Amino acid sequence: MTADSDPMVSLSEFTYRRGSEIYGEKEPARYVYQVKSGTVRSYKLLPDGRRQISAFHVPGDIFGLTNGGIHRFTTEAVVDTTVRLIRQESLEAVAGSDGTLTRSLLYMTTMNLRHAEDHMLLLGRKTSMERVAAFLIEMDRRLTAAGVLALPMTRRDIADYLGLTLETVSRSLSHLRELGILGFIDNNQRHIVLLDRKQLAALDRRN
């Protein structure tokens, strides 16, 4: 499911600095994006500032698809991030003549929906330990290199993804370290070694 397989669509690149906004909620959706390097967070805000991050997008991921013109999330670069982008219109033009593209849009939307469905279960019914364990397993699957899980996001980002506070996330990670299930690398608290994936999976009660 790569966006660059079609020579008819024009691709360009753009780099966003850490913390900068890529697009805002309710903005018209001009582009569809694919992360080339870096990480993106996608979130909604309540009027008083409470934030729910719905997803992190890592290299290879496509985001910004709306099928209807208006973005439903704000997205920001978690770290310096380079994206490929394509005009939404040119996608629609191709979709009009080619059912294959529409079907791959359907496939991608379905994948997003599956993730959201699983995340609803996590947010509605899991304990803090189960949430953090599920998060580590997800990130391990999606971005581990060389046996080390190098998290690009802060504890606050993790908390807002998991529906917790940053303190609770920190305490859960400390507890997992005390249990010997994970370890930190050097003094960088975002570099994590998963010492016992079996036990970690057992702490999450599903998948």
Added chain:
Amino acid sequence: MTADSDPMVSLSEFTYRRGSEIYGEKEPARYVYQVKSGTVRSYKLLPDGRRQISAFHVPGDIFGLTNGGIHRFTTEAVVDTTVRLIRQESLEAVAGSDGTLTRSLLYMTTMNLRHAEDHMLLLGRKTSMERVAAFLIEMDRRLTAAGVLALPMTRRDIADYLGLTLETVSRSLSHLRELGILGFIDNNQRHIVLLDRKQLAALDRRN
């Protein structure tokens, strides 16, 4: 399991009794359904029985779309419910030759995704009062007739939809009644009058 009728025609009807299962999670998806009358709940379970209801389907709603063959939820009739059903295969056959159908599948999937995204914000970040207010507003929009909100589901169903306990839902409703924002009809605690939709909307902090 009463679903083992074998309709020879691609479009037929079936009635499920209150509480009976329509299909189970991880079952192959044979049919797509549309609610003709009644209400359906769609949920996931954790191994220890914790339940997260992702959606209620009311008359007119289509459910059971998977775009991949395996159901991701269990669905049950909340009350006696009649559904129309169509073989998934016949959909796929038509989708192969007609891009219009694929696009309407994409549209429906996108609607489901939007609902899930909004629900993640509710589950991750809203208070119990905000959740219950949001629930009443949603149900008012989707199934109110004659000024009375006739809820088909139990307090436990509502709780499992909102990520709360049934006691918390009950207390929240009682509190809303004390505030004069809603009232019960007769002695039926599932028939609710929304006396002040403005105040109700204000208690939910979004939409």
Added chain:
DNA sequence: CGGGGGCTTGAGGCCACTCAACGATAGTGG
């Protein structure tokens, strides 16, 4: 009429939150 499911309400407990202090690190400007 008895049984069971559904709803409400109260009392108490606990898990996650709030508030706070502190250390470590990275970025900035003199």
Added chain:
DNA sequence: CCACTATCGTTGAGTGGCCTCAAGCCCCCG
């Protein structure tokens, strides 16, 4: 190169919102 500051993370103490456990009522239904 060194303060200086801001950001990030951890940890502790105490609180509180929601959960747990329990009792009781009502209604439906067999």
